Amino acid sequence: MNLMKNVKVDQVLGYYAAGTTKRTSDIIDMAGYEGVMFVFELGTTLDTGTVKAMVEGNATNSTSGMAELAGCPTVTITAATAATKSAIVVDVFRPDPKLHQFLQASITPAVANAVVLGITAIRYSGRVRPDSVAGLLASAQLVSPAAA
Numbered sequence: 001m002n003l004m005k006n007v008k009v010d011q012v013l014g015y016y017a018a019g020t021t022k023r024t025s026d027i028i029d030m031a032g033y034e035g036v037m038f039v040f041e042l043g044t045t046l047d048t049g050t051v052k053a054m055v056e057g058n059a060t061n062s063t064s065g066m067a068e069l070a071g072c073p074t075v076t077i078t079a080a081t082a083a084t085k086s087a088i089v090v091d092v093f094r095p096d097p098k099l100h101q102f103l104q105a106s107i108t109p110a111v112a113n114a115v116v117l118g119i120t121a122i123r124y125s126g127r128v129r130p131d132s133v134a135g136l137l138a139s140a141q142l143v144s145p146a147a148a
Contacts, residue, residue, distance in 0.1 A: 002141060004139060006124070006126075006129065007123060008124075009120065009121075009122050009136065010026070010120070010121045011118055011120050011135070012038075012104075012120065012121045013025040013105065013116070013119035015115075015117055015118055016115070016116040017115060018044065018113035018114060018115045019109065019114075020049075020108075020111070020114075021108075021109075022106055022107070022108040023108075023116055024063075024104055024105070024106040025038075025104050025106065025121070026104065027058075027062075027063070027102050027103070027104045028102070028104070028123065029061065030100070030101050030102070030103060031097070031101060032127045033123040033124065033125060034093065034125035034126075035092060035094060035123070036091075036103060036122065036123045037091045037092075037121070037122045038053070038055060038090045038092070038105045038119055038121050039088075039089055039121075039122070040053045040087060040107050040119050041087050041120070042087065042107075042115065042117060043116070043117050045077045045083065045113075045114040045115070046114070049076075049110060049112030049114055050074055050075065050076050050077065050109070050111055051074070051075045051088065051108070051109050052073075052074045052107065052110065053074075053088040053107055054068055054106045055068070055069045055090050055103055056068050056069065056104050056106065057069055057095055057103050058099075058101075058102045058103075059100070059101060060101075062102075063104070069092065072090060073090065075088060088107075090105070105121065107119065
């Protein structure tokens with residue numbers, strides 16, 4: 001199976017330097033998909049902070065009226081977990097299309113700075129095969145590749 005031909009990949013939020021400001025992604029339309037996995041990518045974090053990874057939904061394509069979905073994680077960064085690279089994943093399976101056809105993700109570092117590398121949304125189980133590379137800089141499929 002080729003995953004790239006069966007999922008829709010979008011970078012919905014780009015890089016932000018260290019800070020404690022809430023950053024919100026582009027809105028994605030879930031029509032025709034069963035689920036989406038948001039990958040919240042972090043750079044350097046400080047060991048006294050927290051990071052809230054949140055997904056919000058709305059019946060309409062509007063930032064006004066977005067409601068947080070239950071179960072979104074808040075991670076407390078400790079000396080043992082502070083890292084120069086780390087990620088948080090939130091998978092939303094079968095959001096109610098009457099309430100949450102449109103989704104956006106946000107990340108809020110608090111107390112201490114965190115570098116936000118970006119948020120990637122991977123929509124899956126679509127009714128039709130998506131154009132998985134639209135909006136990406138590049139993509140490649142390597143089938144039984146030889147060494148370079």
